[in-house]
Amino acid sequence: MGAEPIRPASAVTRHRWGWPAPVRRAVSLGLTATTLVFSATAGTSLGFATRADEPPPATPRWQAGFRGAAPVDPVAVAGPPTEVRIPRIDVRSTLVGLGLGAGGELTAPADFGTAGWYERGTLPGETGPAVIAGHVDSYRGPAVFYRLRELRPGDTVEVRRGGEWLPFRVVATARYPKDAFPTEAVYGATPRAELRLITCGGEFDRAKRSYRDNVVVYAVDDRAARLPESKGAGPRSW
């Protein structure tokens, strides 16, 4: 650990650079304040904090010329996801918002111990493949999704939104080289609410300071199928 080079202060905006222990000890108090400042200024590129107060992406809604209450989308009302838990591998983490880097790639959470959700994807519990990513390790040891690789079909993943834990059932796990990432399978449209959990795996390329592979866990909505409210006006009894 002591062999790690000391990074400049700007490193705080780069999640991949951990803080060497001596520096962390020396500046831990100051760093907290600095991080807050950097979070505010660099929040867009980091994809966390600054969007927390914004409403979730608008859900398509039709407003035809008819009387009556405006349709209320319970999912939109529930707001963004706040927490993930995976009992089988003892994971429980709050969720930060994740955005895109300069190359259009999904950025990872700044904190090795915290998972994040992709804010420009779909919302967990709403139709589509919601994405949650977390680190497999830091410079020093295991991180929040270190045991993600242990998940198997049938395991349960729960995401908290609006005070409710939404259950998802794992249906598949896979590992892919990052240069052959299956974008369509992970991010493509789905007919139900689904979930993707992503971390790193495979060999660590020390020259690139990057894992060769991504581990992806695929899960689907484990709630009973629902009957939405009708917007039509038909007879209600026989």
Added chain:
Amino acid sequence: MRHRPALPRTSRRLAAAAGALLIGAGLVAGAAPASAEAGVGYVRLAHLSPDTPPVDVYVDDPAGKVKGLTFDAVPYGVVSDYLALPPGTYAVSMRKQGADPASPPVLTQQVTVTEGSAHTVAGTGRFADLGISVIDDDLTAPPPGRAKVRVVHASVKAPLLDIRAAGGPAIGTGVAFATTTAYQEVEAGDWTLDLAPPGGTGTAAACTLAGGTTYSLLVLDGPDGLTTDLKVDAKAGEVTPTGGVETGAGGTSGRSAPLLAGAGAVLLAGLAAGGALAARRGPRRTW
């Protein structure tokens, strides 16, 4: 819904065994399904008959492999979530609300599900000539930046409708009651759809159509004339990221069991020293 569909135990065991094999083989790249759940197709149920009171809808597997399920008291205008079902032929039946499940159904229709296929099984037409229609849904994603939309016409208040996106393409022309148009691709974004009887004036519906997403627009009898309900058939995120994710710093790489065993004593000593340090430093908040 009274029951959840369930795979037969043997299938579950097979799936588990297959999964274990995959995992044992080191998860060969590309082994994951194109859609998350392999080996299923999709069925959703709908009541689109404007003058028919609520019905109980049953889905049964005549082969007996999948447990039957029931939606109670489905009123006009409702389209259910998709059910994921193993490939096979299923019987969808409708009974009067509250009718004895053992009584003969009023209507029954078969629907054949293949892997990845999707179907909307709907009660359609007027009550006098009520039928069950199987509407095939195309869940293949439109290109990035484009959306796919079709119209399901289920209102008797306008027997024929022209549907046009203002400043864009026609979604359907002369669309008759109890029919469904083909999907039409449009640019993602905000649209106003004009729904009007041929040569007449009609209703405008404003909406936002997301890229990569497929929609069915239901045209329904509302309290005063037409109303619409936009259903998502399949949805993707707003922006698709490029490539993978950098989610590791390497702190656990290169660890192997023999190495760990050999380094055990060193680790223990280190932990003891670290523990003393940690006690002075307080809890570590992050890794």
